[in-house]
Amino acid sequence: MKRLSFKDAAIKILKEAEEPLSAKEITQIALSEELIETSGATPEATMAAQLYTDTGKFKKVGKGLFALIKQTESANSPLLAIENQNSLVKQKLIRKIQEMDPFQFEFLVAELLRKIGYEKVEVTKRSGDKGIDVTGNLTVGGLTNVKTVIQVKRYKTGNNISGKYITQLRGSAEVDQRGLIITTSNFTKDAMNEAKATNKMPVALVNGQKLIDLLFKYKVGVKESIVSVFSIDSELFESELNDSTIKGSENKSRSIWPLPGGVYSYVQTLNQLLDQISQNLNSRENMVDWFIKSYDNVSSIKTANGYLNVPKNMGLIDFKDGNCILTIAGEEYHKKKDLEFLFETVSSNILAFKEIHQFLLSSDEAKADQEILEYVNENFDVNWSTLAQVNFRLLWLINIGKVEKTEEGYRGK
Incomplete structure (x- = not known):
């Protein structure tokens, strides 16, 4: 019988599998069916390398489990159905963020920073903020207090952040502060280079994909059910845009929202x-x-x-x-x-x-x-x-x- 490469063996096994499998499970099946031949001491590691690196064929589903890309589209198992649902919610989440009021987006980012561990998080005033939208302190191990100035950019996909915003944020920061820019889009190459420039204030960058991943990880803007299927959290995104309103038990509206013009206006x-x-x-x-x-x-x-x-x-x-x-x-x-x-x-x-x-x-x-x-x-x-x-x-x-x-x-x- 002709032996297969690790990649081809994984494709064959996953095609026949009803559920996503781990690298170890795929390797064990491949060896038991004599699909592969190896003299290495750690064939599981070799198989894992193929699964993790070939993102055109394989997709990570859950912790350490893999399926074929085409399988995730057909959703033949509960795990794949959950993965598809979460992928759809991620797409919907980024659209919701790009449509929401910029000021509410700043509060969304502030909420995320609190969940991550920042303290004294504040959304700045609307006027005269010098490009700083949010401030916060990150304490590391109770020893180091990193004061951070944050700029958020609710931009459409493709409208990438250039290096001038890095320079602008540095000019607005104080000597003991660090910078962070969060966008729903991405960063240009010169922005990424400028953020890492030596002998200048460090500026961390979070693009749209990383932002969505963080929102999911810390459950901000999304809700998690018992089966870990994510849905949009209307508390942050529904501004009650029609004439009806959700009432509480006292026949009062549950929601109150800001008005434009500034935090204190x-x-x-x-x-x-x-x-x-x-x-x-x-x-x-x-x-x-x-x-x-x-x-x-x-x-x-x-x-x-x-x-x-x-x-x-x-x-x-x-x-x-x-x-x-x-x-x-x-x-x-x-x-x-x-x-x-x-x-x-x-x-x-x-x-x-x-x-x-x-x-x-x-x-x-x-x-x-x-x-x-x-x-x-x-x-x-x-x-x-x-x-x-x-x-x-x-x-x-x-x-x-x-x-x-x-x-x-x-x-x-």
Whole structure:
């Protein structure tokens, strides 16, 4: 019988297999069926080398298991079906990220950095950030504290990051800081060379593929079921773009989102939005156009429509016959610009809004956002896996003047 090469033997065995196999299992079958002949002491290592390096024929499925590329397309086994599902979700995830609001993307990255182990992670102000979108500290072994400035670029595939962004980030950083650039696309060759340049501040690079892998690893933006099939986490990506909204057990909206203009400009943007509506420039089309023309980071109709639902969920506006109209509460707030009234109105319509404020007021110590998340999950009809909705509530409370952020955490006012 003519012996086969290790690669051809692996192809033959995997074609006949019902499940993905490990390099050791493939080698044992090949030897028992006398498909290969070897004098080496470690044929499993030789087989593994073929499986890991020939990515045109073989695909790694699960931990140490392999299947043929064509098999993963046909999904003849549960493991392959799971692999296909996860691959589809990865493709959908990168599309979701590329469509989401740039500011929300910064919060997504901040959440990822926290999960990785960064401390004191903060999204910077929208204006005057000098190219720095997020900051954080990475402590290694309790000994070294690496202060990091992070720039995020939500770019379409093919729109690669050039070396000028590396230079820009270095110019914005302080002496004791390190740089990190995260993009949904990739980096040009000169960017990769510049990031590794000697005698300059180190800048780490994370491209779109690495970003997706990290999001999956740390389960940010995705949820994992018992069988490890991933699905999109709507908590981070669904901005409630239609007129309906998900209500909690108290008939309040579960979601509150930012408005464009800057981290501490939510109220100002809200006031300008209500001004536009009160001036009868209030068709939905006009309001969408106003958002796009007024804010550089609002570039799509979908995103603008999402922002219109922010005051709707708050109980300040409604939609009627294709137009945006002020509610009774919206007219009252627009007339007086009373932040206490705004606080009470939002509290009446947004789940756990007033309660977070009361929680912070009743505490003798500042609370971390993670502690606030635990409080909300334990006391309300939610099971949030990320800090997104807690962070957005805290930012609105800061804008309204009900919460302050200190080095120790958040305090009620």
